[in-house]
Amino acid sequence: MAQEISVDIVQQAAGESSAMSIATLLLFPLMMMLILLPLRYFFTRARRNSKLPPSPPALPLIGHGHLIGSLPHVSLRDLARRHGGEDGLMLLRLGAVPTLVASSMRAAREVLGTHDRAFASRPRNVVSDVLLYGPSEVVFQPYGEGWRQARKLVTTHLLNTNKVISFRGNREEELLSKSTNDIVCRAVAGRSVRIEGRDLVFRQLIDKTFTLLGGLNLDSFYPGLAKVAGGVLMLPARRKAEKLRAEWSNLLDKVINEHADEIASAQASHDKSVGGDKHVESDFIHVLLSVQEEYGLTRENIKAILFEMLGAGTNSPYLTLEFIMAELMLHQDVMAKLQAEVRKSIPKGQKVVHEDDLTSMIYLKAVIKETLRLHPPVPLLVPRMSHEDCEVDGYTIQAGTTLLVNVWAICRDPMYWVAPEEFMPDRFIYNGEIGGVDFRGRDFQFLPFGSGRRMCPAMNYSLASIEIILANLINHFDWEFPSGVDAIDMTERFQVFTCRREKLLLLPSLHGITHPSEH
Numbered sequence: 384m385a386q387e388i389s390v391d392i393v394q395q396a397a398g399e400s401s402a403m404s405i406a407t408l409l410l411f412p413l414m415m416m417l418i419l420l421p422l423r424y425f426f427t428r429a430r431r432n433s434k435l436p437p438s439p440p441a442l443p444l445i446g447h448g449h450l451i452g453s454l455p456h457v458s459l460r461d462l463a464r465r466h467g468g469e470d471g472l473m474l475l476r477l478g479a480v481p482t483l484v485a486s487s488m489r490a491a492r493e494v495l496g497t498h499d500r501a502f503a504s505r506p507r508n509v510v511s512d513v514l515l516y517g518p519s520e521v522v523f524q525p526y527g528e529g530w531r532q533a534r535k536l537v538t539t540h541l542l543n544t545n546k547v548i549s550f551r552g553n554r555e556e557e558l559l560s561k562s563t564n565d566i567v568c569r570a571v572a573g574r575s576v577r578i579e580g581r582d583l584v585f586r587q588l589i590d591k592t593f594t595l596l597g598g599l600n601l602d603s604f605y606p607g608l609a610k611v612a613g614g615v616l617m618l619p620a621r622r623k624a625e626k627l628r629a630e631w632s633n634l635l636d637k638v639i640n641e642h643a644d645e646i647a648s649a650q651a652s653h654d655k656s657v658g659g660d661k662h663v664e665s666d667f668i669h670v671l672l673s674v675q676e677e678y679g680l681t682r683e684n685i686k687a688i689l690f691e692m693l694g695a696g697t698n699s700p701y702l703t704l705e706f707i708m709a710e711l712m713l714h715q716d717v718m719a720k721l722q723a724e725v726r727k728s729i730p731k732g733q734k735v736v737h738e739d740d741l742t743s744m745i746y747l748k749a750v751i752k753e754t755l756r757l758h759p760p761v762p763l764l765v766p767r768m769s770h771e772d773c774e775v776d777g778y779t780i781q782a783g784t785t786l787l788v789n790v791w792a793i794c795r796d797p798m799y800w801v802a803p804e805e806f807m808p809d810r811f812i813y814n815g816e817i818g819g820v821d822f823r824g825r826d827f828q829f830l831p832f833g834s835g836r837r838m839c840p841a842m843n844y845s846l847a848s849i850e851i852i853l854a855n856l857i858n859h860f861d862w863e864f865p866s867g868v869d870a871i872d873m874t875e876r877f878q879v880f881t882c883r884r885e886k887l888l889l890l891p892s893l894h895g896i897t898h899p900s901e902h
């Protein structure tokens with residue numbers, strides 16, 4: 384990581400004009416001061432205040448950055464075991480940024496329960512500021528009125544329970560095409576996402592966005608240095624983000640304009656249903672346009688929110704489904720039990736599993752729960768930031784500290800789980816019902832959706848999508864490895880989300896139809 388950070392700085396600097404190199408040279412002493420001052424502050428404070436959480440030994444300038452490998456949740460779990468306190472808290476310095484790591488149920492309860500308000504902000508960086516116009520959406524916005532309004536908007540108009548039910552038609556219709564991407568796109572932007580191959584363009588833009596957001600940027604580690612000379616060192620990252628934002632903007636403008644035209648022509652023909660809840664084709668963009676005045680939304684605010692719903696919305700459910708299928712292939716006994724449950728739960732002759740059929744699929748829910756325990760797609764949650772000083776479990780945590788909660792480590796901790804590395808969906812079944820530890824934010828040993836004020840607002844929405852897609856994949860098809868493949872590599876890759884390093888390739892055959900080679 385140390386190497387990667389320095390390479391990144393060098394690459395960014397090298398990408399700039401020679402004028403920038405001279406500026407960099409002239410500003411070098413100032414930069415050093417900016418780096419050293421926070422360090423001095425950090426160390427004097429540490430000496431003065433014996434109540435800081437424990438830390439491993441640090442290096443000058445990079446702090447503990449060199450101790451974090453390509454899978455940060457794994458490195459942080461190992462570091463916490465060796466250097467963290469018994470309470471599960473550890474303080475690191477990543478570059479110049481103090482970072483509190485919570486790796487136990489008790490620590491998670493402290494920071495996300497007791498001190499949820501103090502840690503309700505998010506650290507900022509140039510890339511997300513540029514891409515998300517401010518930021519002016521939900522995930523990256525600092526704690527405050529702007530965030531509150533944006534969150535209210537998406538929870539009231541896209542992700543609440545009634546909406547989850549009303550988008551059910553979309554889910555059932557889309558589920559046998561390209562699944563999660565289409566389900567979210569369809570709920571957000573209606574059928575217009577399909578025109579002119581836009582769904583593919585959306586998918587490519589989402590991939591590019593996560594590559595950029597997941598990159599190592601100078602300002603995430605040296606915020607002071609990144610501000611020097613008007614942020615000249617951040618210019619390359621800023622330009623990349625602006626280019627990508629222009630691509631998004633181009634596409635989103637077209638889609639928004641089409642929706643605005645639909646509303647205008649519906650109004651002209653006195654069809655009040657477009658943009659209202661009753662119209663079958665009403666989607667989130669119609670709704671956003673109809674509440675634009677009420678929430679004081681600019682065109683940029685609308686684009687930032689759409690961008691986020693399409694980006695955040697497609698990745699986690701899709702990654703979860705991929706991990707579920709991988710675990711099922713590795714555990715054929717679980718696959719067989721799930722197939723039996725799904726196939727017996729739908730009326731004879733019915734081809735597609737409908738949402739009503741899901742109620743009795745207890746084992747299906749347990750399989751999803753167990754996969755989220757072993758493979759939480761956001762293993763360290765989205766980083767939080769304290770916006771005021773606070774006392775956590777007797778330690779003093781200063782305002783501006785980044786918080787990482789290692790839910791991946793907590794979900795595999797033998798203190799809270801029997802045989803934690805085993806894939807055992809039955810651990811969540813009690814007397815034939817789904818039960819036990821839950822992931823709704825109150826059981827701090829199981830937080831794939833986070834907890835507290837900044838908890839994922841799309842939990843019900845995501846579960847509804849995952850359940851219906853999984854049930855249909857299992858009902859319709861029998862699954863096999865492609866010829867020559869007899870194992871699955873479960874190695875992970877981290878890039879904002881945890882995903883599988885290797886794409887999962889499986890062969891589906893229609894259930895009930897014998898393969899020609901078997902005749």
Ligand code: HEM
Binds near residue numbers: 696697764834835842
């Ligand atoms: C399996 C699916 C998903 C998982 C596991 C997941 C997980 C998470 C996690 C861990 C957080 C951070 C919580 C925290 O800081 O405490 C989060 C935040 C968020 N998620 Fe999800 N998510 C999923 C699906 C979705 C979908 C489908 C959407 C949108 C359509 C979405 C929208 C958001 C938003 C807007 C936030 C930011 C909330 C805030 O900062 O106030 N998520 N999610």
